[in-house]
């Protein structure tokens with residue numbers, strides 16, 4: 001019996017898939033619902049009880065009889081034990097929900113119902129043409145599309161939807177800066193909040209200000225107002241929430257104008273920039289009200305260190321914040337936008353099994369027979385090195401790191417990168433923008449990043465679209481008309 005049991009354990013893996021297929025066939029007509037879920041769980045419990053009773057019964061029969069009957073009983077005991085182990089293993093390793101999904105996902109009906117549900121939702125989408133009384137802009141720093149995909153899989157599997165992925169309107173933003181193909185947070189946040197593209201490393205100023213040029217930044221014509229400033233002008237409250245320092249490059253363009261993102265405090269200012277005000281001082285002295293823009297800044301920080309799991313976990317944390325905002329507000333008057341300032345070079349490599357951990361191993365390289373992880377980076381710091389230097393047969397060789405010997409599920413695990421740099425770099429790909437509420441449909445296509453400012457200003461009727469502005473324009477038009485009339489008569 002002991003040998004038999006060991007044999008059973010060895011072939012459990014093989015049986016797992018067979019057993020899933022068997023279950024799938026049994027339930028192929030079922031649809032995904034809580035009732036079906038309950039029935040399947042009940043059936044599973046009943047099956048386990050039945051099998052236990054069967055084993056006792058067959059074992060009793062095996063002790064009594066001999067010959068053919070004995071062989072038949074052994075066959076049945078092996079089969080039943082295998083079945084139970086495989087079932088329990090699958091259930092505990094992959095969670096009940098996943099087992100159900102596995103049972104159903106191969107079924108055409110499941111896929112069809114998934115798509116039909118989406119079509120139904122799409123047909124319900126109406127343009128909301130109200131004026132946005134409130135605007136909440138979530139910026140996941142460095143939250144590129146691959147980070148969002150990884151967060152989705154981590155949170156609930158491949159077909160899961162994050163809170164903001166259920167928003168009815170989605171677009172893409174081109175994140176390049178005035179001078180670079182790949183931006184940093186300072187110039188990209190300036191684009192988002194102030195509606196112009198700036199040079200890398202500069203904030204709250206236009207592209208006439210080169211990076212670190214204090215003198216150029218003193219020219220007030222180069223200063224650009226942010227949505228926060230326009231909101232305050234329109235008599236609204238405005239504020240920011242960040243998981244980073246308030247003087248960090250992403251929130252700073254809301255209130256400051258600086259030729260360098262690193263001039264956060266006086267100590268960081270070079271001697272030739274003494275006549276410029278540091279960012280912290282600008283916040284304290286020049287800002288009338290420090291009373292919402294929300295930033296999840298640690299996604300970027302984790303990516304720079306090459307820690308994909310921490311970055312993904314931070315994305316999930318931001319999703320929770322988005323859900324809270326959704327629950328607390330109404331589509332009637334609140335425009336909620338979720339986007340990012342730039343991507344990172346995170347990639348999702350082929351071809352891990354569906355349902356496996358996104359932080360696990362995707363496969364083995366046919367060239368060096370060494371495993372590789374599902375997530376890796378394009379360009380990374382020292383922690384993302386690919387190769388170990390080893391002496392093999394008295395020769396020094398570089399050998400690729402074997403991820404199966406490391407804890408790839410750790411928050412501190414640093415995925416490998418293709419190019420060694422001082423730290424993991426930003427990516428130049430487009431970021432997604434998700435929107436719900438008044439005028440959310442303005443995000444519908446491939447947009448420039450600084451278009452976000454225009455769309456928000458239009459939706460909230462602030463800044464260039466404020467009613468005050470319209471009155472001014474109207475007065476000019478009226479005056480012109482009057483002058484024309486006077487001339488005519």
Ligand SMILES: [Zn+2]
Pocket residue numbers: 142185300301304426
């Ligand atoms: Zn960054």
